[in-house]
Amino acid sequence: MEKFYTTTAIDYVNGAPHIGHAYEKILTDVIQRHFSKRIKDVYMLTGVDEHGIKIQKTSALLNISPKEFCDMNAQKFIDAWKLLDINYSQFIRTTDEMHIKAVQKIFTKLINKGDIYKHSYKGLYCSGCEAFLSEKDLDEDGNCPVHKKKPEVVSEENYFFKLTKYKDAIIKHIKDNPDFIIPSFRANEVLNQLENIEDISVSRAKTSVNWGIDVETDDSQVIYVWIDALSNYITALGYSVDSIDDKFKKYWPAEVQVIGKDILKFHAIYWIALLMALELPLPKHLLAHGWITIDEAKMSKSLGNVVSPESVMKAFNMDSPDAFRYYMASAAPVGKDGNYSDDDFKEKVNAHLANSMGNLLNRTLSMLVKYFDGEIKKEFIVESELFKKAKETIKEVKHHFDYFEVAEAAGKIFELVDCINKYVTDNAPWTLAKEGKMKECGEVLYVVLETMCAVSSLIYPYCPNIAQNMAKQLKYNLDTFYDDITFNNIKEGKLISKDEIKPVFLRLDSEFAPKSAKK
Ligand code: MSP
Numbered sequence: 001m002e003k004f005y006t007t008t009a010i011d012y013v014n015g016a017p018h019i020g021h022a023y024e025k026i027l028t029d030v031i032q033r034h035f036s037k038r039i040k041d042v043y044m045l046t047g048v049d050e051h052g053i054k055i056q057k058t059s060a061l062l063n064i065s066p067k068e069f070c071d072m073n074a075q076k077f078i079d080a081w082k083l084l085d086i087n088y089s090q091f092i093r094t095t096d097e098m099h100i101k102a103v104q105k106i107f108t109k110l111i112n113k114g115d116i117y118k119h120s121y122k123g124l125y126c127s128g129c130e131a132f133l134s135e136k137d138l139d140e141d142g143n144c145p146v147h148k149k150k151p152e153v154v155s156e157e158n159y160f161f162k163l164t165k166y167k168d169a170i171i172k173h174i175k176d177n178p179d180f181i182i183p184s185f186r187a188n189e190v191l192n193q194l195e196n197i198e199d200i201s202v203s204r205a206k207t208s209v210n211w212g213i214d215v216e217t218d219d220s221q222v223i224y225v226w227i228d229a230l231s232n233y234i235t236a237l238g239y240s241v242d243s244i245d246d247k248f249k250k251y252w253p254a255e256v257q258v259i260g261k262d263i264l265k266f267h268a269i270y271w272i273a274l275l276m277a278l279e280l281p282l283p284k285h286l287l288a289h290g291w292i293t294i295d296e297a298k299m300s301k302s303l304g305n306v307v308s309p310e311s312v313m314k315a316f317n318m319d320s321p322d323a324f325r326y327y328m329a330s331a332a333p334v335g336k337d338g339n340y341s342d343d344d345f346k347e348k349v350n351a352h353l354a355n356s357m358g359n360l361l362n363r364t365l366s367m368l369v370k371y372f373d374g375e376i377k378k379e380f381i382v383e384s385e386l387f388k389k390a391k392e393t394i395k396e397v398k399h400h401f402d403y404f405e406v407a408e409a410a411g412k413i414f415e416l417v418d419c420i421n422k423y424v425t426d427n428a429p430w431t432l433a434k435e436g437k438m439k440e441c442g443e444v445l446y447v448v449l450e451t452m453c454a455v456s457s458l459i460y461p462y463c464p465n466i467a468q469n470m471a472k473q474l475k476y477n478l479d480t481f482y483d484d485i486t487f488n489n490i491k492e493g494k495l496i497s498k499d500e501i502k503p504v505f506l507r508l509d510s511e512f513a514p515k516s517a518k519k
Pocket of ligand 1: 008009010011012019020021023024049229230231232258259260261262263290291292293299
């Protein structure tokens with residue numbers, strides 16, 4: 001693999017970013033940072049979804065233009081991802097001129113191809129989903145099961161996309177590629193949904209929705225938000241039907257497209273059909289993550305339990321997002337739902353990042369200074385079983401990431417940290433020093449520090465700032481690729497002096513923290 005292109009869903013800008021949105025961006029960022037240590041050319045796309053009836057209505061209520069409203073809210077997402085050190089390569093807005101032009105060309109191409117046709121239609125439209133629902137999608141009260149509202153009866157002449165033409169090909173693709181949809185248990189859900197698919201309406205009359213991309217050949221219609229939104233993954237790279245940038249040629253198809261389980265249908269069916277219609281290669285994997293709840297409850301404005309990444313950072317007085325990134329990234333096994341609670345957050349990151357990992361490095365470096373004035377002597381440099389364990393861990397972590405099992409990989413890293421801690425306890429370097437066994441004591445410290453170099457590399461995707469801090473004190477090059485990690489990084493000579501030793505993670509101190517991250 002020479003390049004690695006990964007994308008997130010693009011968030012609706014009708015609200016502010018919350019930790020559910022953040023979960024997805026963190027997962028994707030951790031994935032791309034991990035692969036940046038395996039593949040030279042890594043590219044991550046994220047952005048915002050700005051068209052549709054909800055934006056039109058909200059901006060009208062605020063008495064500002066939809067574009068002004070989008071500008072204001074898009075910035076909130078940009079700021080939030082900066083706060084969380086999301087290292088994306090590109091941020092797309094669906095109001096970007098190049099995106100609008102490309103979507104229009106895509107639509108016209110599909111009209112010309114006969115895959116998009118005009119048709120009179122009467123249907124049930126849920127503005128929350130920005131989608132037409134069928135009778136069988138509704139709950140027993142006739143409401144949209146997600147938004148708990150009755151859909152509007154909409155009667156219009158719309159353009160339709162021949163989804164049914166691609167049904168068999170999509171089914172075949174899913175069946176032939178068992179790891180196309182991750183986790184695999186979601187593939188069955190999609191196959192069931194495919195059983196009943198119909199052609200879908202892909203435009204709206206401007207009389208109902210006008211905040212959208214105009215159909216190039218028909219000024220009475222705007223393009224359906226999902227066709228607009230889904231296309232971002234290729235328009236961002238400069239795909240525009242008849243003109244195709246080198247960036248697109250280089251990066252498409254994506255290795256993995258990260259999305260929430262609620263929008264898997266749109267990606268595994270609509271998006272794939274669209275790519276098939278455009279005769280473009282398909283992404284290698286779709287990763288459908290689960291949902292983040294707050295104190296085991298669904299986050300919602302009406303429950304008043306929406307937590308923003310910023311409020312977590314403030315509540316715990318954190319100047320680096322690493323702890324939150326680590327907590328979120330390990331919140332749930334792949335594809336399963338996860339939960340955020342203030343107490344659990346504090347307990348987990350204090351236990352893992354401060355006690356297990358941070359203290360281990362701090363204590364070891366302090367002993368090196370105390371007993372050897374921070375110097376590694378030649379005779380300390382030995383082989384160790386612990387290096388074997390670390391090599392195994394690198395392999396296991398890579399294997400988990402091959403299946404985007406981000407939380408599972410974090411578990412393996414902390415198993416290694418636990419082994420190092422056990423090694424220290426078992427060998428008690430402080431006792432060895434007391435008994436005057438200085439060579440043995442130095443060996444133990446050396447083995448720990450050498451293994452901690454690998455730990456800093458492995459933890460880097462989750463906690464880039466902590467990893468930098470560790471690497472700095474270990475004089476270790478964090479740019480090392482995972483396959484190039486050797487266990488001879490710590491060299492003979494002075495490694496560190498007392499005033500260079502800094503804790504890599506301070507326990508979250510409730511003393512300064514407001515009671516909760518909830519607003
Ligand atoms: N705009 C569409 C996506 C278009 S992609 C071409 C959309 N936007 S959204 O803002 O509603 O959601 C954006 C992403 O955030 C989705 O992948 C969604 O699953 C995810 N999440 C929103 N709330 C979430 C949680 N509470 N927990 C985890 N992720 C959730 O859908």
